[in-house]
Every structure is written in structure tokens, then in C-alpha cells.
Amino acid sequence: MSSTALHAPSHRIHILGLGNLGRLFAHALAKTDKTTPITLLLHREGLLDEWEQVGQKIEVTTNGIPDQTGSFDVELVSREGPQDVIDNLIVATKATQTTSALSAIRHRLTSASTVLLTQNGMGTAEELNEQVFKDPYTRPNYLAGITSHGVYSQGPFRSVHAGLADVAIGRVGRVGQSTAPQYLVDKIVQATALSAQEVSQPELLLLQLQKLVVNAMINPLTVIFNCRNGELFSRGPIIQVMRQLLREASQVIQSFPDIKSDPVSISRFSEQRLEGTVLDVAKKTAKNTSSMLQDVRAGRETEIDYINGYIVKRGKQAGIDCTNNEKLVHMVKESLVYLLRAQKVL
Known part of the structure; x- marks a missing residue:
């Protein structure tokens, strides 16, 4: 029996890419349900120092009011770091960095994993299929998120939520997928600050x-x-x-x-x-x-x-x-x- 078959699905959400959008998702999820375990995936050691300097908190300012959330777990992405399976992943990197970022943790994603892509533009999923997850039967389940919120940075782990808007989230189909996962979709829809709505694949x-x-x-x-x-x-x-x-x-x-x-x-x-x-x-x-x-x-x-x-x-x-x-x-x-x-x- 494979290790994937033995793996019990986790409710932990990992977030890859801690720019403005990644911070907004992390902050919104943490504010809505403090019991949901969230891990921030950092791609370089310098970010660990910055994380310590800001008091291990993400700050999002809305309507002129700064609000901090903490209690996040943090991992440095490396071959020597944690190797456990990632079940729920939000990818908030730039489109240009998505393929290389996911290549670094490809071994931690299975056909039961759910990956939410939040990038601008189109073609990212196709690129991942061509370069990272070539086998359609072992690649993770894709979700795509369309974000209309306006967010800008005020420094490391600090952002301003300037334009309050919404998020549309839906599934991107794949061969061999019979039952699409719902956990990550539900958590994002429940996050009040995101004002998210699930939509059908055609929509x-x-x-x-x-x-x-x-x-x-x-x-x-x-x-x-x-x-x-x-x-x-x-x-x-x-x-x-x-x-x-x-x-x-x-x-x-x-x-x-x-x-x-x-x-x-x-x-x-x-x-x-x-x-x-x-x-x-x-x-x-x-x-x-x-x-x-x-x-x-x-x-x-x-x-x-x-x-x-x-x-x-x-x-x-x-x-x-x-x-x-x-x-x-x-x-x-x-x-x-x-x-x-x-x-x-x-």
C-alpha cells in the first residue's frame, strides 16, 4: 500500500507566497476561524528574519484601522525542511514564479491534495501540467481564484486592504478526478474579509x-x-x-x-x-x-x-x-x- 493511501487528510492550510495577496488570505482565514492550522511557506531565509522582526504577525489595515493576526506556523521551503504531505495549498506567488515555487514542494503534493491558484492572467495551470505535474492521474486537484481586492504593501508582512471587493473560486477539472475536494473552498468562502463565492467551472x-x-x-x-x-x-x-x-x-x-x-x-x-x-x-x-x-x-x-x-x-x-x-x-x-x-x- 502506498504512503498516499495511508495518509489521513489534514485540515491544515499551507500558503505559498507572502506578498499582498498571500497576506490577505492568511489574515482573513485566521480571523474567521482561529482553530484552523495555517502554515506560511517561506522561500528564503531572509524572510524568517523579517518574520521575527515584525513580531511573528501579519498586519492588514482596512479603513485606516490596522489589525494583526498571529498563531501561524512557519516553514522554510527546503529539502532539509518538513517533508509531510500538503493537503491544502494556497499559491499566491506571481505567475512567473509559480512553476519554480511548486517544483520545490512537488514531492509533498499528491493526487488528494488541493491547490488554489490565485495568479493574474491565464495559462499557469497548463504550464504546471507541462512542467511539474505531467501525469494527469497523480497531479493535485486545482482550484482557481479570481481576486478583485485592492491590496498594497507597507513593508514586510504588512499590507493595506485599500479596495474591498470579492473573490470567485472554482474548480479546474482534470482527467481522473471523480470527487472534487470541498474543504479549502468552504474555508475560503467562510472567510468574511475575502467576500468569496464558489462558482461553477463554466462560469x-x-x-x-x-x-x-x-x-x-x-x-x-x-x-x-x-x-x-x-x-x-x-x-x-x-x-x-x-x-x-x-x-x-x-x-x-x-x-x-x-x-x-x-x-x-x-x-x-x-x-x-x-x-x-x-x-x-x-x-x-x-x-x-x-x-x-x-x-x-x-x-x-x-x-x-x-x-x-x-x-x-x-x-x-x-x-x-x-x-x-x-x-x-x-x-x-x-x-x-x-x-x-x-x-x-x-
């Missing part, structure tokens, strides 16, 4: 694609024009650029098998409907600085390959010209390279 895909388009229009353009979301579409020429990008994105999404066979979905992803959605989000988040612009200003790698890059990739597969989105991918990457050179990092 999850629609929400993912809708957010993909919004991110593909707002994030990279705020990088190119170096402005907040609300300033972006106050200029006519920028709206024209957005429409060119949107036309390509609409054609690509409407070519998806699950979309093109449904007239309602075709209408949902028309250029006109998508433009209204993008402008509405830009207005509601007018004071926000997009995560991509924050990354570029901080000299960090962006998630552009999983946003506009994903549109370009699917466009090439469908034979749809996505020249404008492809140019935008290169421009964002060049902006980062230019900044790093200016800072004499390169």
Missing part, C-alpha cells in the same frame, strides 16, 4: 477571461503611459489604442470552443461589451496604481506573458493576428529593461 472560465481582458487593457497601458488607472482613458488617443488591443482580444476569446458555441458568451465578449467593462473597472479603480506598474517601478518581472502574452499565444493557435498585443508585450518588457539599466542593475 469560472468566463470570469477568468473577463478579468484577463481587463488586465490586458489597463495594466500594460498604465506602464506605457506611467499613470494611475483613472488617468488612462481620459485621453482619446489612448482609447483608440485600447480599442485596437480589444479587437484582437475579443476575436481570440470568441474563438474558444466553449465560447463560440454559445451565443450568450459570444455577446459577452464582443468588443462593445468588453470596452464598457474595461472603462467601468478603470473608473472604479481610478486611484489605484496597477500591479504591473508597481512591478515595473520596483524593478520586478511583470506577469505580461500570462496576460497579453496569453492572448497572443492563443491567437497564434487560432490563426488570429494579434500584432498590437504582441507589440505591447515587448514594450512592457523594454520598459523594465530600461528602468533596470537606468538604475545600473544591468
Whole structure:
């Protein structure tokens, strides 16, 4: 009998990636149920020192009121560290770091494990299947979370929950999966601060694609024009650029098998409907600085390959010209390279 068969499922939740989103999930879960064991997975020793310096607590400020949660267990991810099975894992790393981060703990995940992916963009699950969990019968169960909350950092393990919104969570199917796990879904839905709702797999895909388009229009353009979301579409020429990008994105999404066979979905992803959605989000988040612009200003790698890059990739597969989105991918990457050179990092 295998060790997996002998393993008794645990209610412990592990969180990998302690940036703003990871902190928000950890804080919300701890506040809702103090009996739920939560382990923070740290990827470098320096984070252990920072954890000690902040008093072993996560602080999230909401409506100007700072609130701290503690009682977390902490592990340093390493071959010498704990080797027990991880049953419930929230992955809050950047999309660019997800594959390498999960590779480091692949041996601790089984076909009974549940992995929630919270990254921006699309294509992360497919990348994991190709590079980390190649056998569809032994890979973990995937969940995907679409987060609309606005969160920014105030330092190590300290964040501000600036834009209160919601989370949609659903299952990403896999071959051989008969009964999908519910424990992690329930815990996240119960976490009041997350305002989370479980959605069906078809609806999850629609929400993912809708957010993909919004991110593909707002994030990279705020990088190119170096402005907040609300300033972006106050200029006519920028709206024209957005429409060119949107036309390509609409054609690509409407070519998806699950979309093109449904007239309602075709209408949902028309250029006109998508433009209204993008402008509405830009207005509601007018004071926000997009995560991509924050990354570029901080000299960090962006998630552009999983946003506009994903549109370009699917466009090439469908034979749809996505020249404008492809140019935008290169421009964002060049902006980062230019900044790093200016800072004499390169």
C-alpha cells in the first residue's frame, strides 16, 4: 500500500507566497476561524528574519484601522525542511514564479491534495501540467481564484486592504478526478474579509477571461503611459489604442470552443461589451496604481506573458493576428529593461 493511501487528510492550510495577496488570505482565514492550522511557506531565509522582526504577525489595515493576526506556523521551503504531505495549498506567488515555487514542494503534493491558484492572467495551470505535474492521474486537484481586492504593501508582512471587493473560486477539472475536494473552498468562502463565492467551472472560465481582458487593457497601458488607472482613458488617443488591443482580444476569446458555441458568451465578449467593462473597472479603480506598474517601478518581472502574452499565444493557435498585443508585450518588457539599466542593475 502506498504512503498516499495511508495518509489521513489534514485540515491544515499551507500558503505559498507572502506578498499582498498571500497576506490577505492568511489574515482573513485566521480571523474567521482561529482553530484552523495555517502554515506560511517561506522561500528564503531572509524572510524568517523579517518574520521575527515584525513580531511573528501579519498586519492588514482596512479603513485606516490596522489589525494583526498571529498563531501561524512557519516553514522554510527546503529539502532539509518538513517533508509531510500538503493537503491544502494556497499559491499566491506571481505567475512567473509559480512553476519554480511548486517544483520545490512537488514531492509533498499528491493526487488528494488541493491547490488554489490565485495568479493574474491565464495559462499557469497548463504550464504546471507541462512542467511539474505531467501525469494527469497523480497531479493535485486545482482550484482557481479570481481576486478583485485592492491590496498594497507597507513593508514586510504588512499590507493595506485599500479596495474591498470579492473573490470567485472554482474548480479546474482534470482527467481522473471523480470527487472534487470541498474543504479549502468552504474555508475560503467562510472567510468574511475575502467576500468569496464558489462558482461553477463554466462560469469560472468566463470570469477568468473577463478579468484577463481587463488586465490586458489597463495594466500594460498604465506602464506605457506611467499613470494611475483613472488617468488612462481620459485621453482619446489612448482609447483608440485600447480599442485596437480589444479587437484582437475579443476575436481570440470568441474563438474558444466553449465560447463560440454559445451565443450568450459570444455577446459577452464582443468588443462593445468588453470596452464598457474595461472603462467601468478603470473608473472604479481610478486611484489605484496597477500591479504591473508597481512591478515595473520596483524593478520586478511583470506577469505580461500570462496576460497579453496569453492572448497572443492563443491567437497564434487560432490563426488570429494579434500584432498590437504582441507589440505591447515587448514594450512592457523594454520598459523594465530600461528602468533596470537606468538604475545600473544591468
